[in-house]
Amino acid sequence: MKIEDYLESLPQNLVTGDDVQLSDQAFREIFNFADLGKNDIFYHLGCGDGKGVKIAIEEFNVKKGIGIDNNSQKIDQAKKSSGEFFCEDIKNSEFSDATVILFWFTDEEIINQMIEKFEKLKPGTRIITIWGPLPDCLPEQVNFPYIINTIPFKKTSSMQEQLLAVFGVKCVDFVTAWEYAERYTKAIGDPGVKNDRFLTIIQTLVIWINAKNLGVACREEIPESIKTYLNIMKMHFDIDFEHLLK
Ligand SMILES: C[S@@+](CC[C@H](N)C(=O)[O-])C[C@H]1O[C@@H](n2cnc3c(N)ncnc32)[C@H](O)[C@@H]1O
Numbered sequence: 001m002k003i004e005d006y007l008e009s010l011p012q013n014l015v016t017g018d019d020v021q022l023s024d025q026a027f028r029e030i031f032n033f034a035d036l037g038k039n040d041i042f043y044h045l046g047c048g049d050g051k052g053v054k055i056a057i058e059e060f061n062v063k064k065g066i067g068i069d070n071n072s073q074k075i076d077q078a079k080k081s082s083g084e085f086f087c088e089d090i091k092n093s094e095f096s097d098a099t100v101i102l103f104w105f106t107d108e109e110i111i112n113q114m115i116e117k118f119e120k121l122k123p124g125t126r127i128i129t130i131w132g133p134l135p136d137c138l139p140e141q142v143n144f145p146y147i148i149n150t151i152p153f154k155k156t157s158s159m160q161e162q163l164l165a166v167f168g169v170k171c172v173d174f175v176t177a178w179e180y181a182e183r184y185t186k187a188i189g190d191p192g193v194k195n196d197r198f199l200t201i202i203q204t205l206v207i208w209i210n211a212k213n214l215g216v217a218c219r220e221e222i223p224e225s226i227k228t229y230l231n232i233m234k235m236h237f238d239i240d241f242e243h244l245l246k
Pocket of ligand 1: 016017018019020045046047048049068069070071074088089090091104105106107110
């Protein structure tokens with residue numbers, strides 16, 4: 001079965017990220033990294049149950065903590081804790097007083113519409129993204145998978161420049177793909193999870209194949225370790241990646 005069909009067979013609320021909630025530990029790491037503090041007005045776009053806003057207020061003493069989500073059940077839940085919460089589509093939201101925004105979305109349509117709104121924010125506003133920077137932007141600071149993009153955005157001149165800023169390398173080999181796949185899995189996963197290797201292998205293969213297709217893999221030929229994992233996936237799990245290689 002193709003990897004796309006395998007992903008299709010999983011619960012879609014998790015695959016789309018709609019019902020993925022960051023752990024308290026992940027929020028703390030993100031807020032420490034962003035140096036969140038008493039002068040900040042913090043917005044969590046897609047705030048889910050509001051845990052991030054609660055931690056920002058109670059542990060990082062932000063001046064104001066606001067959460068926005070278009071799921072009314074989640075907002076009802078969030079309203080039970082500290083913070084201001086609004087049930088609306090973030091594309092229509094007003095957040096011009098923000099100094100720090102947490103924005104973890106992978107949907108390109110949302111990202112492209114939001115980037116236009118972000119560009120109008122006050123200089124110095126930090127937009128925290130997870131896994132990748134905003135498209136065509138050079139991040140201000142990276143603690144992978146957490147990324148700070150600051151207003152006004154600095155635009156990238158090449159994929160290599162962005163790669164260097166995010167991964168600290170000029171090209172992607174097996175070791176880089178594995179290291180960053182593992183960091184992502186560990187950062188956003190449940191801290192109690194023991195066997196997350198399966199996910200790391202899938203992520204590693206996807207990172208390396210994307211790098212190869214974008215022309216930023218270190219070598220043209222497929223590294224032995226990638227070949228081994230492609231075979232393991234096919235032989236033992238009937239999951240096929242090779243059609244993705246251009
Ligand atoms: C981590 S975010 C990202 C999910 C999103 N499907 C994506 O990856 O592009 C998940 C949270 O955002 C909320 N959400 C998704 N789309 C939204 C929108 N357009 N406006 C407000 N909240 C949204 C969901 O209810 C959920 O609590």
